[in-house]
């Protein structure tokens with residue numbers, strides 16, 4: 518029994534354009550879902566119109582894209598420790614609103630996710646969440662960078678990857694041992710690439726804009742040196758290195774060369790690094806633009822987009838980082854790094870990648886689903902008969918305006934407030950359950966009667 522059981526079961530999704538990059542499917546089709554919430558059939562649209570496998574709701578997806586639920590490898594849920602900013606449940610709900618059915622949460626909580634108990638705590642909280650939540654364990658004890666955390670016990674408890682995110686593992690020796698160890702469990706080591714003595718107390722990208730503004734800069738080379746070091750260690754140990762939130766053109770080239778050479782490396786990019794540039798800070802010193810790694814230049818944005826389109830960068834991950842309003846409301850210098858991103862990811866990616874002609878819908882969906890799941894070896898991100906029905910219904914041409922009230926996340930620190938985004942998530946389905954919906958009242962559920970039946974059948978469970 519999980520929180521999902523309280524949501525209505527979906528029996529059939531009809532009339533949508535089903536896009537599943539994993540199988541190459543892109544055509545009108547109906548998806549049938551059985552009582553256990555698994556996909557039982559994918560059929561030609563309109564065929565067997567009367568057949569329903571379970572007594573769940575029928576969703577009319579005419580005019581919509583039906584895709585695998587999105588997978589986010591990089592989310593900060595703030596629980597335990599800062600439940601005022603986000604919880605496992607609230608973050609998962611925000612994810613569902615953004616179309617994400619599977620999220621991986623970073624261990625920089627208070628206390629850090631650095632032992633078996635804390636992994637179990639997060640997984641226990643996840644039972645009350647609408648979507649799937651996979652904890653990422655810390656590489657070092659309490660993320661202090663001094664000694665290895667209990668990787669084996671955390672894998673046994675359910676951690677899917679390891680990272681000291683927020684900071685890199687400073688000691689090459691320690692990182693090397695973590696990598697050697699990670700091979701035994703086939704789990705990725707996720708690095709936040711940065712050289713603290715180069716980034717020092719920088720608050721934005723080091724360049725023309727930081728010089729003009731008189732703000733301390735974080736040079737691109739700070740990310741690139743660390744990435745090069747980590748790749749050298751991955752090459753030597755054979756371990757799987759996953760580079761978090763790439764932000765520079767140089768990093769894209771480093772990953773490109775490493776992959777060409779056969780190094781076991783994957784990489785992600787955030788929606789904000791695909792669209793925002795450092796000169797935005799000059800307009801009003803708004804701390805909402807303060808993020809780590811920092812917003813870079815137009816040249817970097819272009820290289821990141823191209824890297825993703827070429828497949829050098831594996832996937833899109835949000836780095837959703839909620840912060841309380843009072844913390845982001847002060848001076849740029851003092852504000853914490855980070856921005857929320859789960860709910861705006863799709864619309865921002867449509868602007869950055871589809872409207873620019875770099876990717877089409879199947880291409881973008883691939884970056885948000887299969888390519889992400891593959892990087893962490895997660896069984897998610899595809900539409901397959903027999904698999905749990907984790908799906909998203911997208912209204913591709915509809916628009917919405919981002920306002921604080923429109924965001925489900927407990928925190929509203931989005932740099933996209935006021936933006937008009939194209940591509941609306943109309944429904945998110947996990948395990949066949951409708952965990953999020955944004956339909957005009959009643960319009961897409963076939964009949965109220967069917968819905969009542971479903972609610973009754975759910976109540977019996």
Ligand SMILES: [Zn+2]
Nearest residue numbers: 682683709761
């Ligand atoms: Zn990070």
